[in-house]
Amino acid sequence: MTDPAPLILFNSLTRESEVFKPIDPAMVRLYSCGPTVYNFAHLGNLRAYVFTDTLRRTLNWKGWPVNHVINITDVGHLTSDADEGDDKMEAAARSANKTIWDIAAFYTAAFKDDLVRLNIRHPTLWSTATDHIQDMIAFARTIEAHGAAYELDTGLYFDTSKVPDYGRLAGNREGPEIARIDAVEGKRRASDFAIWRRSASGEQRQMEWLSPWGPGAPGWHLECSVMSMKYLGQQFDIHTGGIDHREIHHCNEIAQNQAFTGSERTGANIWMHNNFLVDRGGKMSKSKGGFATLRSLIDRGVHPLAYRLLCLSAHYRSELEFSPEGVAAAFTRLKRLAMAVAQLRAKLDGEPGWLRLLDEIDASRGADLSYQRAILENGLPRQAQDIIRRFDAAIAADLNVPQALTLLDEILGLKAVSPEDRLRTLASMDLVLGLGLLSVDRRSLSIAPVDAAISETEIEAALEERTVARAAKDYAASDTIRDRLLGLGVDLMDGDPLRWEWKVRLDL
Ligand code: AMP
Ligand code: ZN
Numbered sequence: 001m002t003d004p005a006p007l008i009l010f011n012s013l014t015r016e017s018e019v020f021k022p023i024d025p026a027m028v029r030l031y032s033c034g035p036t037v038y039n040f041a042h043l044g045n046l047r048a049y050v051f052t053d054t055l056r057r058t059l060n061w062k063g064w065p066v067n068h069v070i071n072i073t074d075v076g077h078l079t080s081d082a083d084e085g086d087d088k089m090e091a092a093a094r095s096a097n098k099t100i101w102d103i104a105a106f107y108t109a110a111f112k113d114d115l116v117r118l119n120i121r122h123p124t125l126w127s128t129a130t131d132h133i134q135d136m137i138a139f140a141r142t143i144e145a146h147g148a149a150y151e152l153d154t155g156l157y158f159d160t161s162k163v164p165d166y167g168r169l170a171g172n173r174e175g176p177e178i179a180r181i182d183a184v185e186g187k188r189r190a191s192d193f194a195i196w197r198r199s200a201s202g203e204q205r206q207m208e209w210l211s212p213w214g215p216g217a218p219g220w221h222l223e224c225s226v227m228s229m230k231y232l233g234q235q236f237d238i239h240t241g242g243i244d245h246r247e248i249h250h251c252n253e254i255a256q257n258q259a260f261t262g263s264e265r266t267g268a269n270i271w272m273h274n275n276f277l278v279d280r281g282g283k284m285s286k287s288k289g290g291f292a293t294l295r296s297l298i299d300r301g302v303h304p305l306a307y308r309l310l311c312l313s314a315h316y317r318s319e320l321e322f323s324p325e326g327v328a329a330a331f332t333r334l335k336r337l338a339m340a341v342a343q344l345r346a347k348l349d350g351e352p353g354w355l356r357l358l359d360e361i362d363a364s365r366g367a368d369l370s371y372q373r374a375i376l377e378n379g380l381p382r383q384a385q386d387i388i389r390r391f392d393a394a395i396a397a398d399l400n401v402p403q404a405l406t407l408l409d410e411i412l413g414l415k416a417v418s419p420e421d422r423l424r425t426l427a428s429m430d431l432v433l434g435l436g437l438l439s440v441d442r443r444s445l446s447i448a449p450v451d452a453a454i455s456e457t458e459i460e461a462a463l464e465e466r467t468v469a470r471a472a473k474d475y476a477a478s479d480t481i482r483d484r485l486l487g488l489g490v491d492l493m494d495g496d497p498l499r500w501e502w503k504v505r506l507d508l
Helices: 043-062 088-096 100-117 131-147 176-180 220-232 249-261 292-299 304-314 322-348 350-364 367-376 382-396 401-412 420-431 456-471 476-486
Strands: 009-010 016-019 028-032 065-072 124-126 149-151 153-156 192-198 216-218 236-242 268-272 277-279 490-494 502-506
Touching: 016 456, 028 043, 028 100, 028 153, 043 065, 043 236, 043 268, 043 304, 043 367, 043 420, 065 100, 065 220, 088 100, 100 292, 100 304, 100 367, 100 401, 124 216, 124 220, 131 149, 131 153, 131 192, 131 220, 131 249, 192 220, 192 401, 216 220, 220 236, 236 249, 292 304, 304 322, 304 401, 322 367, 322 401, 322 420, 322 490, 350 367, 350 420, 367 420, 382 420, 401 420, 456 476, 456 490, 456 502, 476 490
Parallel strands: 028 065, 028 236, 065 124, 236 268
Antiparallel strands: 009 016, 149 153, 153 192, 192 216, 490 502
């Protein structure tokens, strides 16, 4: 085996690519800003978690165990970046006529379902903001005791002049993002922000807690400082989020961390940000409404892993444009991969060595990816090892996944390597890509849209009938079946080199 490629990651804080050196090689500590659970996650949000999942898988594949924390924001995130305005959770609960707790439970469960469908691994720990209110109050008291906060009628505010280099992460302290924030009366400077929002007198929020600054609720930025430090320590390895967080949320987290520890340490050695998923109207966003969810793709007959593959086909630091054509192309690519795997598997049908390996893979599921990888790569011939080496080099170069993906096609077509060794190599790479290529097949990828006039089972049955008719040279009957299916929106693909027999016309 050749030496593994050193992992290079782009650090938003230094704006440079750096060789990753874990603080403790026995356990890399990773924190990802989680969803605000007042609505379904849109596809853009999910791009953020495909990215963190790929990062975590890469770390683990390259030999580091990872302690990964994702928070659930169920309080504090306002409808704008300003310090005034409605809490997103309060507003959603009011308009649905439900309690905030019901709203949070429903959308948290929906979010976790989406992750499962996308093969995104659950973090080591989910941590929910409202379970940490007392920790947040204690944290804010320390910030206040360190002289980095001041009180106004509306609550406790962070004094951004008290920390070195405020806004370094955004690259521009008085940038357009900060200038956009409305002034709150009495705030000393535009960049100062609420760490505790006192309820207006006479107003009772659904969610409020007593605090030294009156009844109220924590500011949104506080939760991530508190929970990341509580579970990962004052300085951990990597903090992730979407690129919108680079401008304000993460600058504010860093400021709080510095004020709390009384040091210049930012909290994480590396800050990483995924770029946006955009559609024709610009950045996809929950507050704009009318956004695309994973569920809406599935309802139209697109397998969720096609969306994962679409995300993987762009570098995480590039914008990715969402379009029906793009999703359809990713879906076709996934089908091609699944079919090529199925063809190789057919050659190994019933071979004892292969069956033993499948058992071993099954038994090692849940173990570290580096362990699973060792099983898969054991005894690979030189050409296959070379593919793995190039795959490693690609993902080690700041997660160049688009390039890594091309190696799947390369290994599948490498005739000099035996089918079993091709599949082993592919499966090892797939530990990072998470496409589940050894288990997806034609049947599992074929989903009929919810409004389709015919179910998958009925389609399969009609196809069976048609095969019988064709075998009996009853072409009239075969054509009738085809025409009936066509009328129901199902295209038959006779002679398709992929041997995909049918597809429902996508109407995205
Ligand atoms: P939220 O639920 O709004 O707190 O966002 C959850 C995650 O999704 C955060 O890391 C955001 O930065 C990220 N995010 C929001 N919109 C997009 C988008 N259009 N594309 C990619 N990531 C996004
Ligand atoms: Zn956060």
